[in-house]
Amino acid sequence: MEKIIVFIDSGDTLVEEKTEVYEGQTELVLSADLRPGAKELIERLKKRGNPVIMVADGLRQSFINVHTQHGIYDLYDGHIYSEDVGVHKPDKRMFQAALDVCNLTENDVKKIIMVGNNLSRDVKGANEMGITSVFMSWTDRYPKEPVDQSEKPDYTIVEPLELLDLIDKLEKSL
DSSP, rough: OOOEEEEEEOOTTTTOGGGGGEEEEOOEEEEEEOTTTTHHHHHHHHHHTTTEEEEEESSSHHHHHHHHTOOOOOOOOOEHHHHHHOOOOTTTHHHHHHHHHOOGGGGGGGGGEEEOIIIIIIIIIHHHOEEEEEOOOOOOOOOSOSGGGOOOOOOESSSHHHHHHHHHHHHHHH
């Protein structure tokens, strides 16, 4: 059976942004807590053989710090950061970089999902690329209602581990 490829955001998807500890007055995150189930999700996706690529806006070192702190940084099959690409989601270049890091083409888009907490960045960007969008709707820090059709998610979940059942369902339809 073909495996779903998971592009996933970090902040308020896997990491609880309200717990982030910054270096002085900089944007560099030194540490943060994971959402309940986030570590287990990444570990289980890796064990199942689903490729997982982090696609996140922010500083490379912030993600290295937080995900290494929780022992999951090396479980990702790729890391795409806005700092390196030079743009933020929903810019297509962020998603194209994720495709490129895994040697994926437009033909592979049907088996990719993008999981994120931000309708205007994660969902809109995925939708514009034809990638299945999964909205992680749990935080009140960001809007939960799409402003237009471009921000309408294909699926909505609340907790990280809910993603596993959704992936099972999607893999059966591949």
